[in-house]
Amino acid sequence: MMNDENREKGARAETLFAQYLDGQGIPYYHIDQDRETYSDEFYKKHIRRPDYIIHTGKGLFHVDVKYRTKMNFGENGEKRFYLNIVDSHAGPYPGTRLRGGASGRGC
Secondary structure, three states: OOOHHHHHHHHHHHHHHHHHHHHHOOOEEEOOOOHHHOOHHHHHOOOOOOOEEEEEOOEEEEEOOOOOOEEEEOOOOEEEEEOOHHHHOOOOOOOOOOOOOOOOOEO
């Protein structure tokens, strides 16, 4: 369960992402995450929905924005974000697939 502090950090990350997209002139839809806007069928089947659908010259992308803290990576203590395999793809959205990388790679 998400605590209030993490919920606020997640909301801030989504706001920063939207500001980035606006600054780059990338069109997007920000998807409402309220339970009332969520299909009962999706809810029962635990099907997630993206935070954003963005449109680029390469097509449409479903994006789930996450707040992450950088962690030490490697012997030199370089700071990187840790992404779990679950975090590195958009599934189970139709037409998406996992590309490259193994579980736990620093990014």
